[in-house]
Amino acid sequence: MNIGQAATASGVSAKMIRYYESIGLIEAPVRTEAGYRVYAGDDVHTLRFVKRARSLGFSIEETRELLALWRDKSRASADVKAFALRHIGELEARIGELQAMVKTLGHLARHCHGDGRPDCPILEDLADAPAPQGAGRAHSRDRARHHA
Amino acid sequence: MNIGQAATASGVSAKMIRYYESIGLIEAPVRTEAGYRVYAGDDVHTLRFVKRARSLGFSIEETRELLALWRDKSRASADVKAFALRHIGELEARIGELQAMVKTLGHLARHCHGDGRPDCPILEDLADAPAPQGAGRAHSRDRARHHA
DNA sequence: GCTTGACCTTCCCATGATGGGAAGCTTTAG
DNA sequence: CTAAAGCTTCCCATCATGGGAAGGTCAAGC
Numbered sequence: 559m560n561i562g563q564a565a566t567a568s569g570v571s572a573k574m575i576r577y578y579e580s581i582g583l584i585e586a587p588v589r590t591e592a593g594y595r596v597y598a599g600d601d602v603h604t605l606r607f608v609k610r611a612r613s614l615g616f617s618i619e620e621t622r623e624l625l626a627l628w629r630d631k632s633r634a635s636a637d638v639k640a641f642a643l644r645h646i647g648e649l650e651a652r653i654g655e656l657q658a659m660v661k662t663l664g665h666l667a668r669h670c671h672g673d674g675r676p677d678c679p680i681l682e683d684l685a686d687a688p689a690p691q692g693a694g695r696a697h698s699r700d701r702a703r704h705h706a
Numbered sequence: 707m708n709i710g711q712a713a714t715a716s717g718v719s720a721k722m723i724r725y726y727e728s729i730g731l732i733e734a735p736v737r738t739e740a741g742y743r744v745y746a747g748d749d750v751h752t753l754r755f756v757k758r759a760r761s762l763g764f765s766i767e768e769t770r771e772l773l774a775l776w777r778d779k780s781r782a783s784a785d786v787k788a789f790a791l792r793h794i795g796e797l798e799a800r801i802g803e804l805q806a807m808v809k810t811l812g813h814l815a816r817h818c819h820g821d822g823r824p825d826c827p828i829l830e831d832l833a834d835a836p837a838p839q840g841a842g843r844a845h846s847r848d849r850a851r852h853h854a
Numbered sequence: 855g856c857t858t859g860a861c862c863t864t865c866c867c868a869t870g871a872t873g874g875g876a877a878g879c880t881t882t883a884g
Numbered sequence: 885c886t887a888a889a890g891c892t893t894c895c896c897a898t899c900a901t902g903g904g905a906a907g908g909t910c911a912a913g914c
Binding site: 719721722725738740741742760765766 | 899900901902903908909910
């Protein structure tokens with residue numbers, strides 16, 4: 559099976575399959591004499607595993623760890639569960655941040671007339687936000703969105 | 707005021723201030739003979755506006771639009787409100803995606819013994835995820851996290 | 855006055871995950 | 885045999901941010 563078929567069968571684009579190989583997330587498959595990658599059913603299985611993990615919000619590095627756990631037939635389910643729970647915690651933290659934004663914006667929007675007049679508490683809030691008090695530093699900690 | 711002071715006063719790093727200038731989000735300030743950027747109180751005000759908008763999840767391009775609305779003294783508050791409501795919708799969509807992930811993972815984790823045995827429904831789910839049925843295409847639509 | 859250190863300048867690189875596209879070779883169907 | 889579809893590698897772009905190098909500038913201390 560060529561990369562195109564593996565892509566269709568796994569739902570992972572050919573581009574991404576090559577990328578995953580280049581970063582060592584998946585193993586390099588055998589090649590034909592002409593250099594074409596040749597995949598087997600097992601490879602597609604792995605690709606689906608990766609896709610599913612990504613769709614659940616795991617980063618590629620986390621997916622790498624999950625693959626290792628998957629392949630380690632003697633892993634303790636407790637390890638996997640702890641991993642999943644930690645990830646849930648991170649997801650919930652992000653949800654919390656987004657909800658805080660929605661709450662603030664919703665509050666502002668509710669107080670905005672929304673008519674033809676120019677007065678708008680939304681812009682006023684943005685303009686009159688308090689000056690930073692702390693260090694002004696704040697090295698942002700964030701994960702990029704992804705999914706499918 | 708030099709860029710360092712503007713950064714401290716606004717909470718936006720000097721690096722970002724220069725970047726915002728380079729993409730035309732903020733105006734280029736006057737310079738000293740030696741080439742140092744010189745900022746006034748108004749510039750800090752604008753930077754705080756930008757920072758606040760970013761912290762509410764607006765992208766830089768959206769922030770650009772908000773700045774334009776802010777500077778347009780004759781804008782209709784309805785326009786601003788619509789903008790905010792649309793953004794709230796996008797935030798809620800992302801929250802929904804994250805919640806779906808949490809729900810799925812939570813479900814799996816609850817069914818995992820979490821003991822020393824290797825059997826784990828979490829990994830089983832990842833491994834046995836259904837094959838893609840549709841086109842397998844799916845060009846992801848996503849916004850990066852940011853905030854502070 | 856001169857040195858030192860803090861601050862400024864520009865420029866390039868990296869991140870994370872993905873897509874776009876070019877240039878060129880291969881395979882397959884007509 | 886030819887044309888199209890598919891494969892290969894390589895480079896670029898995204899989005900917002902930080903890191904760091906190389907070099908100029910300013911202010912304070914001696």
